[in-house]
Amino acid sequence: xxxxxxxxxxxxxxxxxxxxxxxxxxxxxxxxxxxxxxxxxxxxxxxxxxxxxxxxxxxxxxxxxxxxxxxxxxxxxxxxxxxxxxxxxxxxxxxxxxxxxxxxxxxxxxxxxxxxxxxxxxxxxxxxxxxxxxxxxxxxxxxxxxxxxxxxxxxxxxxxxxxxxxxxxxxxxxxxxxxxxxxxxxxxxxxxxxxxxxxxxxxxxxxxxxxxxxxxxxxxxxxxxxxxxxxxxxxxxxxxxxxxxxxxxxxxxxxxxxxxxxxxxxxxxxxxxxxxxxxxxxxxxxxxxxxxxxxxxxxxxxxxxxxxxxxxxxxxxxxxxxxxxxxxxxxxx
Amino acid sequence: xxxxxxxxxxxxxxxxxxxxxxxxxxxxxxxxxxxxxxxxxxxxxxxxxxxxxxxxxxxxxxxxxxxxxxxxxxxxxxxxxxxxxxxxxxxxxxxxxxxxxxxxxxxxxxxxxxxxxxxxxxxxxxxxxxxxxxxxxxxxxxxxxxxxxxxxxxxxxxxxxxxxxxxxxxxxxxxxxxxxxxxxxxxxxxxxxxxxxxxxxxxxxxxxxxxxxxxxxxxxxxxxxxxxxxxxxxxxxxxxxxxxxxxxxxxxxxxxxxxxxxxxxxxxxxxxxxxxxxxxxxxxxxxxxxxxxxxxxxxxxxxxxxxxxxxxxxxxxxxxxxxxxxxxxxxxx
Numbered sequence: 001x002x003x004x005x006x007x008x009x010x011x012x013x014x015x016x017x018x019x020x021x022x023x024x025x026x027x028x029x030x031x032x033x034x035x036x037x038x039x040x041x042x043x044x045x046x047x048x049x050x051x052x053x054x055x056x057x058x059x060x061x062x063x064x065x066x067x068x069x070x071x072x073x074x075x076x077x078x079x080x081x082x083x084x085x086x087x088x089x090x091x092x093x094x095x096x097x098x099x100x101x102x103x104x105x106x107x108x109x110x111x112x113x114x115x116x117x118x119x120x121x122x123x124x125x126x127x128x129x130x131x132x133x134x135x136x137x138x139x140x141x142x143x144x145x146x147x148x149x150x151x152x153x154x155x156x157x158x159x160x161x162x163x164x165x166x167x168x169x170x171x172x173x174x175x176x177x178x179x180x181x182x183x184x185x186x187x188x189x190x191x192x193x194x195x196x197x198x199x200x201x202x203x204x205x206x207x208x209x210x211x212x213x214x215x216x217x218x219x220x221x222x223x224x225x226x227x228x229x230x231x232x233x234x235x236x237x238x239x240x241x242x243x244x245x246x247x248x249x250x251x252x253x254x255x256x257x258x259x260x261x262x263x264x265x266x267x268x269x270x271x272x273x274x275x276x277x278x279x280x281x282x283x284x285x286x287x288x289x290x291x292x293x294x295x296x297x298x299x300x301x302x303x304x305x306x307x308x309x310x311x312x313x314x315x316x317x318x319x320x321x322x323x324x325x326x327x328x329x330x331x332x333x
Numbered sequence: 334x335x336x337x338x339x340x341x342x343x344x345x346x347x348x349x350x351x352x353x354x355x356x357x358x359x360x361x362x363x364x365x366x367x368x369x370x371x372x373x374x375x376x377x378x379x380x381x382x383x384x385x386x387x388x389x390x391x392x393x394x395x396x397x398x399x400x401x402x403x404x405x406x407x408x409x410x411x412x413x414x415x416x417x418x419x420x421x422x423x424x425x426x427x428x429x430x431x432x433x434x435x436x437x438x439x440x441x442x443x444x445x446x447x448x449x450x451x452x453x454x455x456x457x458x459x460x461x462x463x464x465x466x467x468x469x470x471x472x473x474x475x476x477x478x479x480x481x482x483x484x485x486x487x488x489x490x491x492x493x494x495x496x497x498x499x500x501x502x503x504x505x506x507x508x509x510x511x512x513x514x515x516x517x518x519x520x521x522x523x524x525x526x527x528x529x530x531x532x533x534x535x536x537x538x539x540x541x542x543x544x545x546x547x548x549x550x551x552x553x554x555x556x557x558x559x560x561x562x563x564x565x566x567x568x569x570x571x572x573x574x575x576x577x578x579x580x581x582x583x584x585x586x587x588x589x590x591x592x593x594x595x596x597x598x599x600x601x602x603x604x605x606x607x608x609x610x611x612x613x614x615x616x617x618x619x620x621x622x623x624x625x626x627x628x629x630x631x632x633x634x635x636x637x638x639x640x641x642x643x644x645x646x647x648x649x650x651x652x653x654x655x656x657x658x659x660x661x662x663x664x665x666x
Contacts, residue, residue, distance in 0.1 A: 149635050149636060150635070151484050151580045151633075151635070153486035153565075153578035155488070155528045155567065155569070173506060173510070174510070177506070177507070177510070188611040189611070189615055189617070190617055193570065193571050193572050193616075193617065194571060194615060194616050194617045195488045195569055195571060195576050195615075195616060196615070197576070197578070197613050197614075197628075197629050197643045198608075198611065198613065202608035202609065205631065205632070206589070206608055206629070206630075206631040207631060228634075228635035228636065229635055230580065230633045230634070230635040230636075230639075230641060232486075232578040232580075232629070232641055232643065234488065234576075234578065236488070236528055236569055236570075237526065237569075237570055237571075238526050238527060238528060238570075239526050243528050243530070243567075245486035245530070245565040245567065245578075247484045247563065247565075247580075256539070275531075275535035275539055276535065278521040278522070278531065280530050280531065281530075282522055282527060282528075282529070283526075283527050283528060284522070284523055284526065284527045295530075296530050296539070296565070297539075298538065298539040298540060299538070300484075300563040301561075301563070302482050302483070302484070302561035302562055302563040303482060303561060303563075306563075308563060308565055310530045310565065
């Protein structure tokens with residue numbers, strides 16, 4: 001493919017809109033862009049490279065003239081329409097969880113396992129947001145110092161849930177300000193001025209699906225099916241940007257300075273780590289930016305060869321849209 | 334002491350006011366209550382058991398008729414006035430960090446090491462808020478299963494900083510709502526819609542003082558000077574209630590059900606752990622309540638004999654005022 005015909009499915013959602021922006025910003029070479037969404041979005045249109053593109057309603061015929069289809073409309077839409085798109089000859093890059101753990105579907109973070117993308121049979125899965133920003137940091141450290149165990153606690157923004165969650169946080173803040181009763185709809189509890197140790201549904205092992213995505217997807221992307229990883233996923237009242245407190249034990253000795261050296265050469269990673277100047281990665285600083293930011297890199301004396309660090313990235317961008325477009329770029333040329 | 338004469342130093346601060354309320358609510362037997370604060374608070378008064386008590390300005394003569402002095406006015410006030418109060422014959426219960434790591438000063442959480450209180454020579458230290466809610470959970474588990482290592486990430490509310498931080502969060506939220514530039518004063522960065530991996534000052538080892546308090550104080554209270562503990566302390570835009578994601582490795586095998594059994598019998602601890610009903614401890618639910626709440630108790634398969642859990646408590650109450658009054662109760666009788 002030199003100049004593919006591209007479609008975005010779920011084009012009016014937060015990630016879908018970010019996909020359109022990233023395609024534009026990166027000068028992604030394409031012959032045409034089709035914006036697909038549900039009946040509800042009929043009549044909407046968006047500017048793209050100086051033209052106005054009308055949103056089309058997704059149906060089974062939508063993919064007949066499409067080479068690359070970027071899906072971000074939820075797992076049920078992907079389950080139904082990704083095989084249809086692939087059957088029509090498009091390569092699907094799917095941001096939902098529908099196919100991520102399917103052994104026949106590559107799960108790709110280009111900085112980590114770009115080679116996997118070539119093995120696709122019509123569908124490539126885009127990992128979970130909190131996993132992507134994590135593995136671009138873990139993988140280079142693993143190659144140098146061999147990771148033995150990872151313990152993660154997340155601080156995830158409401159934009160990871162979608163537009164309705166962003167609006168719920170805004171509305172709850174206004175309700176509290178004006179003394180009204182707080183309405184709870186998108187989340188099971190008030191998110192304003194609160195933190196919820198609950199993202200996605202609970203599974204039989206009492207972990208949430210989000211927590212197990214971080215475990216399972218990290219292992220698959222890094223090609224380490226038994227890597228010991230455990231996670232606690234927490235929603236915080238932040239609009240954009242996921243933060244992660246990450247504790248890593250290594251097989252080999254590692255000093256913070258050595259980790260910094262490795263990470264400063266790692267693609268997709270930027271270090272912000274100057275405590276004396278109060279500099280560390282922040283959710284409010286990462287919006288609209290590409291890297292996975294890492295800081296607070298310090299030796300953990302509670303275990304042999306261990307480090308603590310703090311990872312922050314724009315969950316709509318590297319955590320979703322940017323990574324999907326980077327996968328699409330692997331298909332070019 | 335049967336009915337001591339009690340003074341609260343820093344009586345107009347958030348913790349000082351909570352101390353007055355806790356003394357009242359617990360029917361703490363006292364002959365008199367003196368409210369002390371700085372010159373700035375002159376003229377304020379508070380109701381206590383149906384009477385109005387005027388705030389007095391703290392000076393070197395304030396403690397001549399006092400048996401128990403509850404200090405919560407910051408480390409520099411404690412350093413100056415706690416020895417004066419102790420010299421005048423009062424027992425000081427100090428909520429600041431001034432004396433916590435002094436080997437001659439007991440650091441007490443009554444549920445864990447009440448016996449230490451008896452060893453005081455005039456001053457007893459009240460631990461850091463995020464430490465107290467942690468050790469009431471760790472200690473019973475340690476006695477049963479022998480803790481080998483603890484990894485903590487915190488989600489700490491702005492009331493832990495004080496009134497000015499609560500006001501800064503409120504003001505930043507209003508500024509953003511009304512499109513004004515956000516002013517940053519109490520914290521080095523915007524706290525509204527953000528999370529800051531920075532509490533208290535940075536030390537030479539690149540940990541914050543708050544993080545090292547959690548390590549050092551936990552060891553001292555539990556009487557385990559070498560217990561492997563590491564922490565990442567994070568400020569979140571929550572008004573009251575500190576939450577903690579805690580990963581614990583044990584020497585002995587432990588099932589979540591066994592941990593629940595031990596914790597359900599532990600004083601000061603309450604379990605909220607029913608994922609099927611979306612029940613887990615929440616900051617917004619703990620305000621004004623006494624227990625350290627624990628939930629999300631689950632097996633961590635990334636290490637032998639490991640658990641993850643989620644601990645939440647009112648940082649002004651068990652994290653400060655309540656624990657101080659409980660220490661005072663140990664001195665009665």
